[in-house]
Amino acid sequence: MSSVILSTADMLAFELKNLINNGSLRDGDRLVERDLASQFSVSRIPLREAIQKLEREGLVDVYRNRGAVVRTLTVHDVDEIYQLRALLEGDAIFQSLQYMDSETLTRAELVHKLLGSASESTQQGQYNREFHELLYRKCKNQRLLKMINELRAQIERYELLQHRLLSETLKFQDEHEHILNACLRGDPAAARDFTVEHILSAGLILKSYMTNR
Template sequence: MSVTPITTANLLARQLKNLINSGSLKDGDRLIERDLASQFSVSRIPMREAIRQLEQEGLVKVYRNRGAVVKTLDASDIDEIYQLRALLEGEAIFQSMNYMDTETMARAELVHRLLGSASEPTQQGLYNREFHELLYRRCKNHRLLEMINGLREQIERYELFQRRLLSDTLKFQDEHEQILIACQHNNPAAARENTVSHILSAGEILKSYLLSR
């Protein structure tokens, strides 16, 4: 089994992604290759490649005369991303149900309870992601799971807003409950339907937030 080596550009792309997702680099901020290379004590060649990687992942936009900037998502971007997420995540949970085991279900139920009692936004976000990943993990289509992860990464920097909402409304927990019940009753169609509805609902909330900024 071959292992793809982690290059300097890969590591730099990961660091830049962390800066974007943490808010240290904000929407519209310029990524000045020379300055970033100096900041990370590397040459401009791997930094240029790292920026290209982020462009391919949808986090950065490169303009001919302006250079690279952190991509700002608008309402149409959110619609596209969440429509794709709904389709892919609905299919992932549908396929996962064919191979679901009692241990995975027990862990998903535990995480659901922990999310309901958590009050700190970062912890809520971790539990929320773990809940979904547990229910998708038995899907045998690894490319499907990689696509889901890629779409999540495009909106990860906005997730802090959504995590804060978790403490303000029971809607997310109610939707998670319906997904969980469908899985407990071994009903793949209902699990897919409830997951699609949940993802689209989250997209509408995020879109409203972006439009109000």
């Protein structure tokens, strides 16, 4: 069984994402290469590659005279991202369900139950991501799945840092239940419709949070 070997730049990009998502690096903060290279005990070459990777993924902006800064998303940005996510994720689950196997559905049921009993925000986020990834994974369009992951990455820090979304876990569990039941009865159209409704619902909650924070 082959394993993926990550480059130093990939590992640095992963660590920088964590710093952004947990709030250590906030919107508008500069990514000072000298300081970060010292912090991670690496040269500035792989660090620069990692920052370029985050720029391509929409997490940072790079300016000629200012360097790299954590990108600040507006409510309009969030609206665009969730509109795209709804379209792409609805299509992904529709395609995936045509090739779904019982093992994947059983795992999705388990993750759904674990999410319902989770109380810690990071754990909730992990289970939520795994639930959706399981139901999309049989989609044959890898470019579609890559686009979904990139859009999620752009918004993840806002979902983790705001509390109103977490207070809606029970509501999300009900929406997940509708999605899962549609999958269990083999109804791709219903699974797509419930997924679109669920993503747009999450977007509305997050936009409300960003407007009022």
